[in-house]
Structures are given as structure tokens and as C-alpha cells.
Amino acid sequence: QVQLVESGGGLVQAGDSLRLSCAASGRTLSSYAMGWFRQAPGKEREFVAAIIWSALSYYGDSAKGRFTISRDNAKNTVYLQMNSLKPEDTAVYYCGAQGAASIANIRRPGAYDYWGQGTQVTVSS
DSSP states (O other): OOEEEEEOOEEEETTOOEEEEEEEESSOOTTSEEEEEEEOTTSOOEEEEEEETTTEEEEOTTTTTTEEEEEETTTTEEEEEEOSOOGGGOEEEEEEEESSOOGGGTTOGGGOSEEOOOEEEEEEO
16 A cells, blocks of 8 residues: 655745655555646646656646656655746645556546645745
């Protein structure tokens, strides 16, 4: 069983930065695809970024140029560096782990096997 715990969310102002962390336990996740998704009230879960294998990364349109995903396999942790935050980035951010890592599926929430509890990010204008 894999447990994922997100941290690093908070209340910031537009233009600020935050770094989210997703710490995994129960299994080494170096072979897993790891993704960040977000969900705002009344909206569907949205793909933000994913990293597969060592360092192949993909981003949703809202994250391109502002967010960076990275992983530290020694710490079994994935990070999401978020810069130039905007009020529309306000959401609960979730970390997911996909065991059968596949480039074709990294944007699909249903393809992830494990999820964290989420961390709230609120960006004020």
C-alpha cells in the first residue's frame, strides 16, 4: 500500500511562489509516474503536471512556463514549484501515483492508483 502526503499549500498573493511537496511511503516510487492535479469548487479535477521515469515531464496548459515538477527518488518525494501564481490557481492540489507508468495516461486522473489527501492553495488578488 502506498501513502501520499502533500504539504506546502497556503494563502499567498498574486505573483508569489509556493513549493508543494508530495512524500510517499510504503513503496519506492522511482518507477511510478507521479502527477499533480488540482480541483477547484464545482470543477473537475484538472491535470497540472506529471513526471515519468527519471525526469520526463509534462504540463497542463495552465502550468506551462510557471510551474516545474521534479522528483527526488532518494527521498521518495515529488515537488511542484509554482511561480507567478494567479487567483485562478486557487484550488486543492492533489498528488497521484501511477504504477503502470504510461505517457498516454498521465493526464487522466482515473489512471492513477494512489492519491494524497490534498493541500489547499489560495491566491488572493
